Amino acid sequence: MNSSWIILGATSGIARAVIRKLAAQGHGMFLAGRNQTELEAIAADCRLRGARMAEVMTFDARDHSNYGDLITRLRDEEGELNCAVFTGSMPEQEAIDADPNMIEGVLADSLTGPATFLQMLAPLMEERGCGAIAGVGSVAGDRGRLGNYVYGAAKAGFATYLSGLRNRLGRSGVHVMTIKPGPVDTPMTYGMELPLMTTPDAVADDILNGLARKTNVLYTRKIWRLVMGIIRVIPEPIFKKMSI
Ligand SMILES: NC(=O)c1ccc[n+]([C@@H]2O[C@H](COP(=O)([O-])OP(=O)(O)OC[C@H]3O[C@@H](n4cnc5c(N)ncnc54)[C@H](OP(=O)(O)O)[C@@H]3O)[C@@H](O)[C@H]2O)c1
Numbered sequence: 135m136n137s138s139w140i141i142l143g144a145t146s147g148i149a150r151a152v153i154r155k156l157a158a159q160g161h162g163m164f165l166a167g168r169n170q171t172e173l174e175a176i177a178a179d180c181r182l183r184g185a186r187m188a189e190v191m192t193f194d195a196r197d198h199s200n201y202g203d204l205i206t207r208l209r210d211e212e213g214e215l216n217c218a219v220f221t222g223s224m225p226e227q228e229a230i231d232a233d234p235n236m237i238e239g240v241l242a243d244s245l246t247g248p249a250t251f252l253q254m255l256a257p258l259m260e261e262r263g264c265g266a267i268a269g270v271g272s273v274a275g276d277r278g279r280l281g282n283y284v285y286g287a288a289k290a291g292f293a294t295y296l297s298g299l300r301n302r303l304g305r306s307g308v309h310v311m312t313i314k315p316g317p318v319d320t321p322m323t324y325g326m327e328l329p330l331m332t333t334p335d336a337v338a339d340d341i342l343n344g345l346a347r348k349t350n351v352l353y354t355r356k357i358w359r360l361v362m363g364i365i366r367v368i369p370e371p372i373f374k375k376m377s378i
Pocket residue numbers: 143144145146147148149167168169193194195196219220221222223224242243244270271272273314315316317318319320321322323
């Protein structure tokens with residue numbers, strides 16, 4: 135049976151590493167994002183690596199007007215459909231404090247844009263009764279922190295959305311995996327000094343292993359499950375005075 139992956143935010147550093155591995159496994163690739171020139175280059179690379187096909191799609195998390203057309207195209211593609219979500223933006227918290235109107239964009243990039251698209255894709259995947267959805271949240275969504283609580287709120291919202299979607303689609307044989315990375319060395323974290331940093335390639339390996347095992351919530355690196363478990367249980371009177 136044909137198998138295809140729809141990648142939202144295919145130009146992301148983490149997505150590129152995942153795409154290279156999926157292409158080498160021979161899947162068909164629908165590469166969705168804003169930068170068509172970059173996407174065409176990634177598509178060409180996919181074909182060289184052995185992808186069954188590679189097609190570029192326009193996807194903007196802040197503009198839902200073409201999502202219906204994307205779904206129509208995907209309906210025509212036979213076989214198993216899978217989707218992975220990598221869109222997101224992390225402006226500095228100080229910039230958001232200075233301009234609260236930025237909140238809407240942060241929520242659109244990580245939550246409302248991808249959730250709207252997945253909500254439209256869900257019936258198609260339910261009909262086919264197979265496939266997987268992998269969505270990127272973040273450890274930042276596990277507890278609101280001084281340094282990035284708007285980004286964290288967007289990721290928490292997306293993780294909750296994926297939890298509900300997992301509950302719904304699991305009944306039709308579609309698996310939904312929530313990915314919670316800690317810091318990863320990509321353009322998003324360029325120039326930042328962050329603890330336990332890892333590489334996109336290592337995260338991509340974790341994602342593919344997680345999908346193979348039908349993991350529900352994947353922390354990558356693994357140590358973050360423990361770290362966030364501890365951070366989550368710090369009593370609020372203490373936590374609100376901390377700057378971690
Ligand atoms: N790097 C980390 O430490 C880290 C940690 C935890 C979670 N994450 C999450 O992992 C995902 C991938 O991030 P990354 O680290 O690979 O960073 P990245 O390279 O900066 O990728 C961000 C991606 O989001 C896309 N994007 C942003 N706004 C968009 C919009 N309105 N519509 C469509 N696409 C949009 C970007 O597209 P353009 O190329 O068009 O800008 C880019 O493909 C993100 O959701 C991020 O929040 C990252």
